[in-house]
Amino acid sequence: MSGFLFVVPPLTGHINPAAGVAAELAARGHRVAWACADPGLVRRLAGEEAVVFPCDGPVPGSGEGVRPPEIRGPEALKFLWERFLVPLADEMAPGVRAAVQEFGPDVVVADQQALAGALVAEHLGVPWATSATTSAEFTDVLAGMPKVAEWLDAVLHGLRERIGAPSGPGAADPRFSPHLVLAFSTPELVGPGARTGDRIRWVGPSVAARPAPSDFPWDWLDPARSTVLVTLGTANTDVGARFLRECLDALRARADRLQAVIADPAGVLGAADDDRDDDKDVLILPAVPQLPLLERVDAVVCHAGHNTVCEALWHGVPLVVAPIRDDQPVVAAQVADAGAGVRVRFGRADAARLGAAIDAVLDEPGYRAAAGRIRTAFRAAGGAGAAASQLERLAATGGTTPEESA
Known part of the structure; x- marks a missing residue:
């Protein structure tokens, strides 16, 4: 039996994939614990019985971390690092160090955006794996922006000097473990330019059962019509109102042939839908069992x-796909390049453009065929089970590969 400490940021999209892997490891008899700035969020997503070591850290979407919606491109990247990722690493570090010392993991599993996990583990001599819950870092998006790349290198160097081992020839990029990188995607989506290496393992998505609303009206779905799901996730309520209203208009105009479910956590469509309590065309809910x-x-x-x-x-x-910020433009480009969807501009998407894009993915068979090819690749990669097996191997070898220990 081995021990695994998952170090994650307080972000749903980063905890969910790790939760599937953690559950698989626990089912195999291993010890599992977490370190996070929001223990309650971990327990909601990974189970109330989860062992969570609390850490300090900023809460996304509040205080100085609130990002003006007009910020885009390199400025948005700089804002993300300066206002969230760097403070998160600095503030989490003491809690992560305490968790490692108390729990005694054989392996630390550090999310790419929870940099304290990697830096503290390296400093304490504990083997660590990277949990890459977005594939954006696996394409060289900064290749055409050398000054931004240089700035980011300096940011990472500063973090290492403050909370990690001293920089040196053997120092690793805290976003990419020298032992194991779990990439929760496959090259079939990321594309031919996907980053490769001996330590990178493309395990596909970690899709596992998780808590979901139990009162969804499943009998509302009409099998005679196509169904469209609209969601902007949980972190975009500050900028999503206009987009959701345009989606609503586009979908209502096609009610003769489709129906839609819209996730509206902030209730921005409430006023637009008050007079349609018995709507058979569009179902608007604060949360859906995705x-x-x-x-x-x-x-x-x-x-x-x-x-x-x-x-x-x-x-x-x-x-x-209508990317808003952060890694979303990269992921949207992956979807479009793979032929599995249509990309629209979030800020300019109106009912006409959205309607045309919806019609395309529903009516043109090439999009569904491409999505089917990626589905096959994802499932063949192994998901949470494959990731758990890779972590078991790392724990067994103590940070060396079988080739190095032979």
């Missing part, structure tokens, strides 16, 4: 969040 619903839908409209994209393609469902 995984079981994806088994029943024909298309997804989303923000190109990595989790939503991978979960849709895991079910072979084509997408309309």
Whole structure:
């Protein structure tokens, strides 16, 4: 039996994939614990019985971490690092160090955005694996921005000097473990330019059962019409109102041939829908059981969040993607380049453009065929089970590969 400490940021999309792997390891008899700045969120997603070591850290979407919606491109990247990722690493580090010392893991599993996990583990001499819950880092998006790449290198160097081992020839990039990188996607989606290496393992999405609303009206779904799911995730309520209203208009205009489920956690569509209590065309809910619903839908409209994209393609469902920020433009480009969906511009998407994109992914068979090819690749990669097996091997070898220990 080995011990695994998962170090994660307080972000749903980063905890969910790790939760599937943690559950698989626990089912195999291993000790599992977590370190996070939001223990309650971990327990909601991974189970109330989860052992969570609390850490300090900023809460996304509040205080100085609130990002002005007009920020895009390199400025958005800089904001993300300076206002969230760097403070998160600095503030989490003492809690992660205490968790490692108390729990005594054989392996630390550090999310790419929970940099304290990697730096503390390396400093304490504990083997660590990277949990890469988005594939954006596996394409060289900064190749054409050398000054941004240089700035980011300096940021990482500063973090290492403050909370990690001193920099040196053997120092690793804390986003990429020298022992094991679990990439929760496959090259079939990421594309031919996907980063490769001896330690990178493309395990596909970690899709596992998780808590979901139990009161979804399944009998509302009409099998005679196509069903479209619209979701912008849980972190985009500050900018999503206009987009959701345009989606609503586009979907109502097609009610003769489709129906839609819209996730509206902030209730921005309430006023627009007050007079349709018995609506048979559009169902608007604050939360939806996304995984079981994806088994029943024909298309997804989303923000190109990595989790939503991978979960849709895991079910072979084509997408309309409207990226907003962070890694979403990269993921959206992956979907479009793979032929599994249509990309639209979030800020300019109106009912006409959205309607045309929805029509395309529903009516043109090439999109569904491409989504089906990725579905096959995802399932062959092994998901949470494959990731758990890789972590078991790392624990057994103590940070060396079988080739190195032979």
